[in-house]
Amino acid sequence: MQLAPKADILIVDDVPDNLRVLSAMLSQHGYDVRKVLNGRLALAAANSTPPDLILLDIRMEGMDGYAVCQHLKASAQTFNIPIIFLSALNDVFDKVKAFEVGGVDYITKPFQIEEVLARVKNQLAIRTLQKQLQEHNTVLESRVEERTIQLQTMLEYEALLKAITDRVRDSFDEEQILQAAVQEVATGLRIICCNVGIFNREANTETIRYEYRCAEIASAQGEGVSLDLSPEYQQILQGNAVQFCGISFFQAMTPNIAGQFAILSCPLIDEQGVFGTFRLFKPPEEWFSALEIRLVQQVANQCAIALRQARLYQAVQQQVEELERLHLLKDDFLSTVSHELRSPISNIKLATQMLEVILKSTGLLEDASSKAASYFHILQDECHREIHLINDLLDLTRLDAGVEPLTLTRINLAPWIDHLTEPFLARTHSQEQYFHVDVPSSIPPLATDLHYLERILTELLNNACKYTPPGESITLSAQVILEQTQQNPLQFIQHSEEDRSNPDPMSLRICVTNTGVEISEDERDRVFDKFYRIPNNDPWKHGGTGLGLALVKRMSEHLGAKLSVYSANQQTSFVLELPIQ
8 A cells, every 4th residue: 555655753862873773764764754752752752743653762751652652541642652672681571561551563772774765665654544434433433323213204204204194084074184194294394384375276376275374484375476486386386305405486465474584395186186285384494305305295195184084074075964954854654654555545444344243144155266255355455565664664754753752661582482382383384494492480570661662573573484495494492681692682692591591680681593594795784674575576576565574673773672683604694682680
């Protein structure tokens, strides 16, 4: 490696001849040489102008070379100066001590010129490399520190972005979204002002709609300006962020914010294009870093997403409100129609009864195969069907209004169920179905409205009989359950004897289960809707209006009970859970 020219070497020796010889030799080889005769002068010279290398004698009067070396190594200014000892002492102990006090090399007198030059050259080369390494380390440390600060800033900005995103996504109000965004950005970046301008393309203007500012800055909210005066408008329309120093435009737009500013403008973009500007202000001597620009662009994007969600939510809410309005209109219509139809249907029923008396008196109904008898029975059946439909609609109206009182009666469930299910024994037998009743006599007395409970169970059993194929089974089960009992109704059907002796009952579970049929998952949530009928290949095969389960659901709720449906593996269960009072 080529040495730096004119390296500065300090020679310390109390023998003038040695100084003269060494000085002449080193000067001839291009070194700048300084000479001193004792240790104190050496310390003064080194502290005054630190040399690149020191040649130091050991045996000197007053302060020997060891002491001089220790003083030099104790000073931060001279600590890194390489020291080569020159001495007639040739004992190993002296050499070891020389290295212990900080020497880098040791030359024994009498010395050879070539040896001295070689050792000096090597130490100066090492010194040069050490300086380069130190400089390189300083640069690396600076870069590491800079990168650490950058990474820390990135982490802070990521946390700020998350906080802003969470806050704007929590709201479905457009004004709250944009006001929260300008406030969070202004406080997070510690800038003097942040605002949002909204474009009016028809009027070709921009109006400051949302703002957050420090106390020294007057408000510009509500101020407007022609877009022709905006220096960044064309760039914003192209979706680009713009940083510039604002003077005339912002004085014209917002005379309350007079003076120059470092300004960053980012576009706000929705599905229809750019609709406004997200704008930040700093003092004119500052600027926005790449990380800050990236953060603001991300905030603008999150605002656009949040605004899109807010508009979708508002549209959905409007649809929900409209559906609720239509639902109320439908219910009002059904209630009105039901009341209006009840009187004529009652008259039709009365007329049918009178017609039956007349036809019987004339003998026209004696032959069941006659057309007159057939037509009369059709009239009679359809009259009963319409009366049943109207009554169901009226019952639903009363239950929805919540004005129907409960009449509580305390019963023993097992004998009451036996009486209720008697008609279904013959019906299931004629349809080649298996009917099982599993209601333990140990169930405690139940206080409930028998009218509603009977209608609920009758409707569920009617449906089971209607939809169960021949050869399959229908089961009516009841069991007292505890709060901590696993709510698995299908498992319950198979293990209905569990927990009967538990002394701490909480509720009664009644389950109607039929096999050979299964309701798809998509249909289960809709079976309790008014007028809903599960699609099949023959929708008129089983008849019905779609009101039965809706009415059962309302009656269950009116009783304070919970009605659920479970279906899997060709088995369907309707589960009624009643509180035991």
